[in-house]
Amino acid sequence: DSGVTQTPKHxxxxxxxxxxLRCSPRSGDLSVYWYQQSLxxxxxxxxxxxxxxxxxxxxxxxxFSAQQFPDLxxxxxxxxxxxxxxxxxxxxxxxxxxxxxxxxxPGTRLTVT
Amino acid sequence: xxxxxxxxxxxxxxxxxxxxxxxxYSYGATPYLFWYVQSPGQGLQLLLKYFSGDTxxxxxxxxxxxxxxxxxxxxxxxxSVHWSDAAEYFCAVAPVNDYKLSFGAGTTVTVxx
Numbered sequence: 001d002s003g004v005t006q007t008p009k010h011x012x013x014x015x016x017x018x019x020x021l022r023c024s025p026r027s028g029d030l031s032v033y034w035y036q037q038s039l040x041x042x043x044x045x046x047x048x049x050x051x052x053x054x055x056x057x058x059x060x061x062x063x064f065s066a067q068q069f070p071d072l073x074x075x076x077x078x079x080x081x082x083x084x085x086x087x088x089x090x091x092x093x094x095x096x097x098x099x100x101x102x103x104x105x106p107g108t109r110l111t112v113t
Numbered sequence: 114x115x116x117x118x119x120x121x122x123x124x125x126x127x128x129x130x131x132x133x134x135x136x137x138y139s140y141g142a143t144p145y146l147f148w149y150v151q152s153p154g155q156g157l158q159l160l161l162k163y164f165s166g167d168t169x170x171x172x173x174x175x176x177x178x179x180x181x182x183x184x185x186x187x188x189x190x191x192x193s194v195h196w197s198d199a200a201e202y203f204c205a206v207a208p209v210n211d212y213k214l215s216f217g218a219g220t221t222v223t224v225x226x
Binding site: 004042043044045048050055092102103104107 | 147149214215218
């Protein structure tokens with residue numbers, strides 16, 4: 001158990017819909033990262049927050065957004081969903097210092113039908 | 114362009130045999146280097162990491178990795194595999210003072226009895 005929790009575990013929704021994925025980091029970690037794992041793209045970094053502020057952005061679509069709240073949990077919002085958004089979404093956390101040892105949650109499997 | 118390459122998509126090894134997984138990276142300077150393992154239906158677990166210093170790094174579950182600057186490689190090894198080592202293994206890198214991980218495509222390890 002990495003100490004990172006993600007909810008829900010599975011999500012099935014239809015195209016065009018909007019969903020919210022939730023992540024709680026390990027106790028004491030200030031940084032949260034979101035990754036997408038799909039068969040065709042592999043594991044890709046989406047976005048990072050540090051203590052409530054966006055720190056880095058990767059290959060995140062404009063339809064996707066994220067935020068980190070004062071209690072340090074984070075939410076990833078996916079809107080206007082397309083079939084190609086079906087993937088495993090991981091959250092990871094770290095203390096945010098250089099060296100970047102990230103601890104991953106179990107993931108949320110999103111299926112768009 | 115920066116990249117992480119895992120040349121082997123799939124490796125089959127007998128239980129008790131040795132295992133070596135290859136990872137090559139292409140970055141301007143030596144990045145931070147990591148190996149993660151993903152068991153079926155699970156999140157990613159950090160096996161080991163290299164930041165600097167001794168180029169032979171020991172990790173959990175009996176794994177070790179060797180950093181070779183001249184070859185831009187960070188290969189993962191285990192002297193004797195167990196059936197429980199069947200999983201997908203990812204090499205990941207993060208540029209120094211950057212925070213986002215870039216992952217290789219992964220190597221699936223099958224262990225036969």
